[in-house]
Amino acid sequence: MVTYKIQTVEKDSLFTRLDFRTKVLILLVVTLLAFLWDDPIYQAVLTVLILAACFAAGVKKGYVALVLAGMSPFLIFMVLTHAFFNDSQVMRLLEAAELHPFFAFPADWWLIGGLAATWEGLLYGVNVMFKTLSLILVMPLAIFTTDVDEMITSMVQARVPYRLAFIFSSTFRFFPLLWAEFQKIVEAQRLRGLAMESMGLAKRVRVYARVVVPLILGALVRSQQLEVVLQSRAFNGDPDRTYFHEVKMTWVDGVVIGLVLVGSIAAVYGRVRYGWGKFTVWF
Amino acid sequence: MESKAIAVFKEVSYQYPRSAGYALRDVNLSIQRGEFLAVIGATGAGKTTLCLALNGVVPQFFGGRFFGSVEIEGEDTLNVPTSRLAVQVGEVFEDPESQLVATSVENEIAFVLENLKTPREEITARIPVMLAAVRLSGMEKKHPHELSLGQKQRLAIAAALAARPRLLVLDEPTSQLDPHGVQDVFQLLKEFQAAYGLTVVMTGHAAEEMAEYADRVALLSDGTLKALGSPQEMYTAFDLLKENVLRPPQVAETFAQIRQRGVRVDEVPVRLQDGIRAMRALQSRVTICEPEIILPDDAPRGEVILETEELCFQYPDGTSVLRDVNLSVRKGDFVALLGQNGAGKSTLARHFLNLLQPTSGEVRFAGKSTRNFAVSQLAGRIGYVAQNPDHQIFTSSVEEEVSFALKNLGYAASEVRQRTEESLTEMGLAQVRGAHPLSLPKGDRARVVIAAILAMHPEVVIFDEPTTGQDDQGAQAILKVSAKLHRQGKTIVVISHHLYLLPDYARRAVVMGKGSILLDTDLRTAFHQVDVLRQTYLAPPQAVLLAQAVGLHTPLTPAEVAASFASQAGG
Numbered sequence: 001m002v003t004y005k006i007q008t009v010e011k012d013s014l015f016t017r018l019d020f021r022t023k024v025l026i027l028l029v030v031t032l033l034a035f036l037w038d039d040p041i042y043q044a045v046l047t048v049l050i051l052a053a054c055f056a057a058g059v060k061k062g063y064v065a066l067v068l069a070g071m072s073p074f075l076i077f078m079v080l081t082h083a084f085f086n087d088s089q090v091m092r093l094l095e096a097a098e099l100h101p102f103f104a105f106p107a108d109w110w111l112i113g114g115l116a117a118t119w120e121g122l123l124y125g126v127n128v129m130f131k132t133l134s135l136i137l138v139m140p141l142a143i144f145t146t147d148v149d150e151m152i153t154s155m156v157q158a159r160v161p162y163r164l165a166f167i168f169s170s171t172f173r174f175f176p177l178l179w180a181e182f183q184k185i186v187e188a189q190r191l192r193g194l195a196m197e198s199m200g201l202a203k204r205v206r207v208y209a210r211v212v213v214p215l216i217l218g219a220l221v222r223s224q225q226l227e228v229v230l231q232s233r234a235f236n237g238d239p240d241r242t243y244f245h246e247v248k249m250t251w252v253d254g255v256v257i258g259l260v261l262v263g264s265i266a267a268v269y270g271r272v273r274y275g276w277g278k279f280t281v282w283f
Numbered sequence: 284m285e286s287k288a289i290a291v292f293k294e295v296s297y298q299y300p301r302s303a304g305y306a307l308r309d310v311n312l313s314i315q316r317g318e319f320l321a322v323i324g325a326t327g328a329g330k331t332t333l334c335l336a337l338n339g340v341v342p343q344f345f346g347g348r349f350f351g352s353v354e355i356e357g358e359d360t361l362n363v364p365t366s367r368l369a370v371q372v373g374e375v376f377e378d379p380e381s382q383l384v385a386t387s388v389e390n391e392i393a394f395v396l397e398n399l400k401t402p403r404e405e406i407t408a409r410i411p412v413m414l415a416a417v418r419l420s421g422m423e424k425k426h427p428h429e430l431s432l433g434q435k436q437r438l439a440i441a442a443a444l445a446a447r448p449r450l451l452v453l454d455e456p457t458s459q460l461d462p463h464g465v466q467d468v469f470q471l472l473k474e475f476q477a478a479y480g481l482t483v484v485m486t487g488h489a490a491e492e493m494a495e496y497a498d499r500v501a502l503l504s505d506g507t508l509k510a511l512g513s514p515q516e517m518y519t520a521f522d523l524l525k526e527n528v529l530r531p532p533q534v535a536e537t538f539a540q541i542r543q544r545g546v547r548v549d550e551v552p553v554r555l556q557d558g559i560r561a562m563r564a565l566q567s568r569v570t571i572c573e574p575e576i577i578l579p580d581d582a583p584r585g586e587v588i589l590e591t592e593e594l595c596f597q598y599p600d601g602t603s604v605l606r607d608v609n610l611s612v613r614k615g616d617f618v619a620l621l622g623q624n625g626a627g628k629s630t631l632a633r634h635f636l637n638l639l640q641p642t643s644g645e646v647r648f649a650g651k652s653t654r655n656f657a658v659s660q661l662a663g664r665i666g667y668v669a670q671n672p673d674h675q676i677f678t679s680s681v682e683e684e685v686s687f688a689l690k691n692l693g694y695a696a697s698e699v700r701q702r703t704e705e706s707l708t709e710m711g712l713a714q715v716r717g718a719h720p721l722s723l724p725k726g727d728r729a730r731v732v733i734a735a736i737l738a739m740h741p742e743v744v745i746f747d748e749p750t751t752g753q754d755d756q757g758a759q760a761i762l763k764v765s766a767k768l769h770r771q772g773k774t775i776v777v778i779s780h781h782l783y784l785l786p787d788y789a790r791r792a793v794v795m796g797k798g799s800i801l802l803d804t805d806l807r808t809a810f811h812q813v814d815v816l817r818q819t820y821l822a823p824p825q826a827v828l829l830a831q832a833v834g835l836h837t838p839l840t841p842a843e844v845a846a847s848f849a850s851q852a853g854g
Contacts, residue, residue, distance in 0.1 A: 148386045172386050176428050181674065187638065188675040191667050192688035192735060195659040210677050217721060218673060222381050229382045231340050233442065234369035234398035244393035244406045 011058030014252070015145040020154035022253045022260075023142040029264045030138045034131040036267060037277030038093065040123050043130035050137045059140050067136060075129045082125030083117040090120045093279045100283070120281055127279065148172050149245040157247060162239035174222070181218055185211045289450050289482050290314040290337055290372075294351035296506075297332060297341055306332040308506040310351075314450070314484060319476065321493040321514070322486040324503035325528045326725075326754050330486035333503065334454040337484065338372040339365040355450065369395060373443030377455040377752075379435035383427040383442075388419060391427060391438055392445045399446055409445060417441040417471060432624055433464030440471060444481075451475070453485040457492070458752050461624040461780045463820035465489060469496050488754050491532040491825060494518050494553040502527060518553040528756045533783060533825035533841055534558035540845035541565070555825055559832040565848075566833045573837050574846035578807075581790060585614030587650070588743060588774055589635055589665075594644035596630060596798075604630045606798045607644070614742070617765075617775045619789035619806060621782065623820040627798040628778045632745050636661050649742075663692055666741035670748040672728040673721065675735075681723075682707065682716040685735045692739065702738045710734040710764070726757040733764055743774040750781045762788050782810065783824035786839040794819060811836050 009016065015023070030050065037043055054064060082090075087099060101116035143151075148169060155165040189207060190196055196204065270276035292312040298305045306329050314320055322330050335341040339360040342349035353360045355371050376382045385391040392413050396406045414420045417437040419430075427435060436456055443451060451472070457465040469492050475481045487493065493500065493514065500517035502510045504527050510517060518524070518531045521539060530536070531553070538551040538561065546569060552558040565571070589612040596605040605627045612618055620628045633639045634646045637653040646653045648661060669675055678684045685706050689699040707713045710730045715723060720731045729749070736744065746765055750758035758781065766788050769775045777789060785792075785806065792809035794802040796819030802809050810816070810827050830838040830847070838844040 149390060169386060170384065173384060173427070176426075177380060184669070184671075184674040185677065188669060189677060190638075190658045191636065191662040191669075191675075193659045193662050193691035193739065195657060195691070197657055197659075213679075214673065214677055214721075225376070225378065225381045226384065228335070228340055228344065229374075229376065229384060231344050231365045232338055232369060232372075232374040233384070233395040234366040234446070235394075236364075236366045236398070238398075240400070241397050242400050242403055242406065244390065244397055244403060244410075246403065 009058035009060075009144050013057045013145070014256075015053070015057040015141060017250070017252060018145075018256060019247055019249050019253045020142075020146045020151050021158055022249070022256050023146065024154075024158075025257060026260055027138055027142050029260050030134055032264060033267060034134050036271055038124070038127055038279035039277045040127040040130060042277045043127050043134065047130045047133045047137070050134050050141065054137055054141050057141055057145050059144055063140065064137070068133075071133070071136065075132065078132070079122065079125035079129050080117070082128060083122040084115060086121050086124060087118065090118070090124050090279075093124075094120060094281065096120070119283070123281055124279060147245075150247050153243050153245045153247045156239065156243070162241070163237045166237070170226075174226075177222075178215065178219060182211060182215055185214050287315055288313040289316045289356060290484075291354045292333075292336070292351070293354070295336065295353060296348075296350040297336065298348040299332075299345060300347045302347070305506050307336065310506075310508050312501065312508055312511070314482060315498075316449075317476065317480045317482055318498045319472070319483045319485070319496055321497035321500045322484060322503060323488070323490075323493065323500060323517075323527075323529055324486075324509075325756070327505075328503040328527070329506040330503055331454050332506075334374065334452045334484065334486060336360070337450065337452050338374050339363065339368045340374075366398065369448070370399060370446050371448050371450060373446065373448040373451045375436070375439045375443050375451070375453040375456050377458055379432050379439060379459060382439050383435060386426060387423065388414070388425050388427065388430070388438060389423040391442045395442060395446050401446075413441040413445050416444075416475070418467075431464075433460050433467055436460060436464060436468055437471060440468070444475065447479075449480075450482045450484065453483070453487075455487045456485065457487055457489050461820065462822040463623050465492060466822075472496070488529075490518065490530055491534075491555070494532045494535070495555070502529075514553050515550075519551045528754070530755045534829060537826055537829055537841035537844045540841050541848050544845055544848050546848045555828060558825065558829055562829050562832045569848065571833050571835065571847045573835055574843050576837055576843060576846075583613040583615035583774075587611045588614045588648065589776075590645075590647040590650075591631070591634065591641075592645040592647075594631075594634065594646060595642050596627075596634065596639060597642045604798050605634075605641075608798075608800055610793060610800060610803065612743075612774060612776065614774055615769075615772060617769045617788065617790045618777070619785050619792045620776055620778045620795065621780060621792055621809075621816075621819075621821055622795035622801075623780060626795040626819055628795055629747055630798075631795070632667065632747060632776065632778060635743075635745070636665055636667055659691070663688070663739045664742050666736035666739060666744040668729075668733055668736060668744065668746045668749060670751055672725070672732045675732045676720045676728065679719055680716065681712055681718055681720050681731050681734075684720050684731055685712075685738050688735060688739050702740070706734045706738040709737060726753070726760055729753075729757070729761055730764070733761075737768070741773070743776065744768055745776045745778070747778045748780075749777065750779055750784055758784055780821060782816075782821060783826075786810070786824070794821070807837060807839055810839055 033046055091099060099118035099120045101118050104114060104116035105112045107114045152165045152169045156162055194207065292310045295307050295310040296305055297307040322333060324330050332341055336353050343365050355368060360368060383391055385394050389410050392410045393406050396409065411420065414423065417440055419434060419438060427438065430438060457468050472483050473496060476483060497514050499511060500514050501508060502517060510523060518535050521531060524531055534555055535551050535553045538548050538558065542548040552561050591608050591610045594605055594608040597603045608631060622628050630639060634641060635648060635653065637656055637658050648656065653661065676684060678687055682703060686699050686703040689702055707716055710733060712730060712734055720728055723731065749761040762784060765775050765777060779785065789806050792804065792806045793800060794809060794815060801818060802812055802815050810823055813823050813831065816823050824839065826838060826841050826844050830844050835847055838847060
C-alpha cells in the first residue's frame with residue numbers, strides 16, 4: 001500500500017505546538033551553526049542535540065535508522081576523502097606546517113603509492129560528517145511536526161506569495177497520485193514479461209526512464225483537469241482570500257525565538273571574538 | 284418574481300481553439316428551477332462542453348469561438364468572472380481522483396469558501412453541515428486519497444455545494460463508481476433537491492438511474508440538442524437511442540420486446556417500479572411461463588488452471604482483504620468475478636500473477652504454487668488487462684507496443700514479427716500500426732493493450748473492470764473481444780460490477796463480498812440470488828427483477844423475459 005501522507009509524528013510535543021515560522025528559524029540557525037563551527041566536538045554535540053530533539057518530538061526511530069543507513073556509504077566516503085586529500089585546507093586552518101599520517105599505501109603501488117591519510121584530515125572529515133547529519137536531521141524535526149495546512153498558512157503570513165504556497169500544497173496532494181501511477185506503469189511493464197527481479201541497476205534505470213513518458217502525459221492531462229476544477233471552485237490565485245486554518249504565535253514561540261536568537265548571536269560573537277568552534281586538534 | 288428558468292442557452296455554438304468542428308451547435312435550452320435534467324449522448328456529443336458552458340469555463344477559460352449566450356439567473360456568463368459564477372453553479376466531474384485539490388477532507392470543503400472570502404467562523408460552521416449531508420462526518424482530517432471512490436465523489440459533491448449554489452452540474456459523476464456508489468450519488472442529489480430545491484444537470488450513461496430520477500432528458504448529438512422530453516418519452520424513443528449508440532433502461536427494452544411478441548402493452552414503462560406493476564398487471568391477463576432456454580452443455584472439463592486454497596491476505600497494517608478463498612478455474616472456463624469495490628476481486632487476481640503473496644494459504648497456476656514463478660514468467664501465461672489502458676502504454680507506436688512483451692520474453696526476431704502481425708490483425712489494428720497509441724480513441728487504446736497481451740499467447744486472460752468508464756458501445760466491444768478469445772479456447776476471467784452486460788458472455792459467476800466468496804455457481808443461478816448480490820451491493824439486471832416479480836427464475840435478459848410470453852401472442 002502506498003503511504004499517502006508525508007510522515008507525520010503522532011506525539012504531541014513542544015515541536016508540534018511551535019509555529020512553523022519558529023521552526024523555520026530554528027532550521028536557519030542550525031544551518032548557520034553547521035557552517036560556523038569546524039570543531040568536530042561542537043558539531044557532534046549539535047548532532048546529538050538534534051537527534052535527541054527528533055526522538056523527543058516523536059520522529060520514528062525507523063526513519064532515523066533509515067536515514068543513517070542510507071547516508072552511511074556517502075558519509076564514510078566523505079570522511080576518507082578528507083583524511084586522504086584535504087591536506088591544504090586543514091594545514092591552513094591549523095596553521096601547521098605538517099600533518100600526522102596514520103596510514104600510507106606502499107610507495108611502489110601504482111597510482112596510489114605513497115598516498116597517506118592524516119589524523120587531522122580524518123577529524124576534519126568527522127566534522128563535515130556531523131555537519132551533514134545535523135542539516136539532514138533537522139528537516140524532519142521541522143517538517144514532520146507540522147501539518148501541511150499550517151505550513152501553507154504560515155508561509156502566506158510570512159509573505160510567501162499565495163500562488164507559490166498553493167503549488168507547494170498541491171505537491172503534497174498530487175505526489176501520492178503520481179507515485180501510485182508510477183507503480184501501476186512499472187507493474188504493467190512487469191506484466192509484459194519484463195523481468196525486473198533479475199535486472200541490473202543500469203537496466204532498471206532504463207525501465208524507469210520509459211515510465212516517464214506515460215507519467216508526464218498523464219500529469220499533463222491531469223493538470224488541465226485540475227485547472228478546470230480550480231476555476232469551478234472560484235480559485236483565481238488572489239492572495240486576498242480567507243484562511244480556514246489559523247496560525248498564531250504564542251508566548252512559547254516568543255521564548256523559543258528569543259533563546260534561539262540570543263544563542264546564535266552568542267555563537268557568532270564567540271566564534272569571532274574567542275574562536276569558539278574553531279577547528280582544533282588535541283595532540 | 285423569480286423567473287422559472289435558472290439557466291438559459293440561446294443559440295449557443297462553440298468551437299474549441301485549434302479544433303476543426305463545433306462542440307456545440309445552435310443549442311437552445313431552458314433549465315427550470317428545481318428540476319433534474321439528464322443530458323445523454325454518445326461519447327463526443329458535446330455533453331462536457333455543455334456542462335462547462337454553465338459555469339463560464341467555456342469560453343472564459345478555454346477561449347475559442349463562442350456564439351449566442353448562456354444566462355445564469357438572468358446574467359450572461361460572459362459578463363461574470365468564473366470565480367463569481369462558482370457561487371451560483373457548482374460543478375462535479377467524472378474522475379473522483381483529480382477533482383479533489385486539498386490535503387484533507389475538511390480543507391476540500393473550505394477551499395471554495397476561502398476563495399470566496401467567507402469569514403473563518405462561517406467556514407468552520409459550514410464544514411460539519413456539509414460533511415453530515417454527504418455522510419462523511421468523522422473523516423474531517425483524512426487525506427482525500429484515503430477515501431473510497433464513492434466517498435471521494437460524495438466529497439466532491441459536498442465541495443461543489445459548499446458555496447450553496449442553486450444549480451449543480453455533474454459531468455458523468457458515476458461512471459467510475461460501483462452500483463453502491465452510483466445509488467449513493469443519486470440518493471444524495473434527491474435529498475438535496477427535496478431540502479433546498481437544488482437544480483441538477485447531470486450527464487452520464489446510467490440509463491436505469493437517469494430514468495428513475497430525472498424530470499427531463501436532453502439528448503445531444505454531434506453538438507446539437509437533438510431531442511428533449513420526459514424520461515418516458517426519451518427512453519422509449521428506441522430508434523433515436525439506437526442512432527445515438529445509447530441504450531434504454533432494461534425495463535423499457537423488456538416491454539418493447541414483449542410488445543413485439545404481440546402482447547398488448549399500453550405504455551412501455553421506463554422505471555423499475557412501474558415495470559414491476561405492469562408485469563403483475565400482465566400476469567393477471569395472460570399466462571406467463573418460464574421460457575424454454577436451451578442451456579449449452581459447455582462446462583469446461585479440462586484440467587484446473589487457476590486455483591486457490593484457504594487463501595488469506597492482509598496488508599501489513601492488519602487490514603484483511605481476502606479470507607479463506609477457495610476457488611478453482613478449469614481450462615476453457617469463462618468466469619465473471621463480481622462484487623462491490625473493495626470486495627477483494629482485484630486482490631485475488633493479483634495473487635494469480637504473484638504480484639501479491641498470500642498471508643496464508645496457497646495459490647496455484649497449472650498445479651504449481653505461484654511462488655515458484657517470477658511475475659514475468661506468469662505474465663506470459665496469464666494476460667492481465669488492467670482498467671486504465673493509458674497506464675499500460677509505454678512506447679511510441681502501436682506496432683512497438685504489441686511487440687514489447689515478445690522482446691522482453693526473448694523470442695527470435697522472426698517469431699516477434701509473426702506474432703505481432705497476427706495480434707495486430709486479430710485486433711483490427713493493422714491499419715494504425717505506425718500511429719502513436721495515445722493518439723487513438725480510448726476504445727482503440729484498450730484494443731492496443733489487449734493486442735499486446737495476446738501476442739504473448741497467454742492461456743488465461745483476466746480483464747479487470749474493462750467496462751468501467753466506457754460507454755455502452757465501448758463496453759460491448761471489449762466484451763466481444765473476450766468472447767472471441769474464449770471461443771479460441773482461452774480461459775477468461777472478467778472482473779466487473781456491471782451485471783447487465785454479462786449474460787451474453789460469462790458462463791460462471793463468482794460473487795465476492797468483504798474478501799470472501801459468497802457465491803460460486805452458473806451465471807443464471809447467481810443472478811437470481813438477489814439477496815446474496817445485495818449483500819455485496821450489486822444490482823441485479825432489471826430483467827431479473829421483472830422476471831422475479833412474476834415468479835420466474837430463469838430469464839436474465841429482456842429477450843428471455845419476453846420469451847416467457849411466447850405462446851401468448853395476441854393476448
